[in-house]
Amino acid sequence: MEFNLSEEQSLLIETTKSFVKNELLQHEELLEKTDNLPKELYQEIKKKSQEVGLYACNMPTEYGGGGLNAFDLTLVEKELGFTSLALAEIAWRPQNILMACNGKLIDEYLKPATTGERKDCIAMTEPGAGSDLRGMKTNAVLSGDDWIINGTKHFISNAHISDFVVLFASTGKDEKGRNLLSCFLVDLDLPGVEVAKGYDCVSHRGYVNNIIHFNDCKIPAVNILGEKDKGFELMNTWLEATRLTVAATSVSRAERAFDIALDWSANRKQFGKVIGKFQGVSFKLADMATEIKL
Ligand SMILES: Cc1cc2nc3c(=O)[nH]c(=O)nc-3n(C[C@H](O)[C@H](O)[C@H](O)COP(=O)(O)OP(=O)(O)OC[C@H]3O[C@@H](n4cnc5c(N)ncnc54)[C@H](O)[C@@H]3O)c2cc1C
Structure with a gap:
């Protein structure tokens, strides 16, 4: 069995390494001192990351992404892990769960997230529901042609610069009384959504997390990702890969x-x-x- 990296994989590592070295490392000191990532710098690095093909390198090529498989993406994530989280995240890899979009959600969310026209964030965690996601209180109720969402999420990375959120909410109970979850795509500029300041971090200078409040927020019935009550299965299908990327980043x-x-x-x-x-x-x-x- 061949365990060596292919020529393409070595090139991928070299490209990411030199992007980190030439475009990111020199800004670490600024972030350390100010705990702030200036908007202009963010835009400049985002553009460069798109030019070298790192932006959305995890997303399908048919929508303009890099089409990397889980292994190759892990190689990229490891190299990006060498620098600060705030800088590495500018070369954004959209939530791969967006690949579950179908119908009009493809044009409204998947494609623009891949091209960088719109930015996504993901909201699962709540003050009372971290590891125990089934304990979440945020809920969505179908009313006519809309879902009505209420609840609060916290620790939501980058919501302040995102256009929409991939949101997990309770949509009912199973026979044992446990929450059934569903996944929604929610625009963050809708009435009933408030993106508030999150917590200060002891590390990760320049990185921002937010608290998001949903107060009778109304979204179209079609803005559900996957099937109603199958959010947990969707999470397991698409979000497991992040375990690998977090591990790779930690090694770096x-x-x-x-x-x-x-x-x-x-x-x-x-x-x-x-x-x-x-x-x-x-x-x-x-x-x-x-x-x-x-
Ligand atoms: C940098 C960063 C970015 C994040 N970004 C996001 C984001 O964008 N969106 C989002 O939704 N969330 C985000 N999170 C939140 C993250 O998903 C939660 O922190 C995580 O799910 C753990 O929840 P918690 O912090 O409430 O810890 P808790 O669940 O309260 O856990 C506290 C401790 O108890 C341990 N523990 C819990 N249950 C058990 C058990 N059954 N057995 C043994 N030990 C246990 C845990 O391992 C942990 O050490 C982010 C977190 C960080 C650090």
Whole structure:
């Protein structure tokens, strides 16, 4: 069995690496100091990421995306993980769950999200429902030709610059009294939607999360993604891949932290020698390297 990367995959890694090195890394200091990503900088980097084909590289080629499969996308995510989350996210990979769009939702949401005309965010988490998503209170009730949505979501990444949200809400109960979930596409400029400031982060400088309130927000009945009450299945089909990308990103972050530690221990001198010569430090470095690489 061949485990080596193909020429195309190596090229993909090199392209992403050089994008990170040439277009993103130099802005990290600004974000660290100000905790703010200026709009002009965001637009400039977004345009460059579209030019090199990283923007929407996970989406279907027929709609203008890069068409990467899960493995190749993971290679890209790992390289993007080398820099700050706020910068890496400008080369946006839309929610792949949008590929479940059909009918008019394709033109209204899937295509413009892929071309970058419209931006998506995703809302599952609530103050009382994190890991336990079935415990969500946000609900949608069908009334004539509309869904009426009420509830609050929090920790929603980038909602402040998004045009619409992929929203999970309860649409009923099963025979055991557990929530049945459905997935909706909701424009964020509708009456009854309020995108509020989220929480300050201890890290991830320049990255923004929001709280979104839905108060009798009305959306067309057709704005449901997949089938009613099958939101959990939809989540499992499309969102599992993010586990891989989060893991890949974390490896890159660990590598970067290791490089910094290695560099410091090779240059910082105490008691007449570099601190990396002390076993207490070198053993730690060896353990770190082993855990990251094996
Ligand atoms: C950077 C970032 C971006 C995010 N962006 C979004 C977004 O765009 N949209 C969105 O909807 N959400 C987003 N989230 C929220 C994220 O999905 C939640 O943080 C996550 O689901 C966990 O929920 P919680 O924080 O409420 O933790 P909790 O569910 O309260 O968990 C707290 C701790 O308890 C542990 N725990 C919980 N249940 C169990 C169990 N049964 N057994 C053992 N341990 C358990 C957890 O592992 C965790 O360590 C984001 C989070 C982060 C950090």
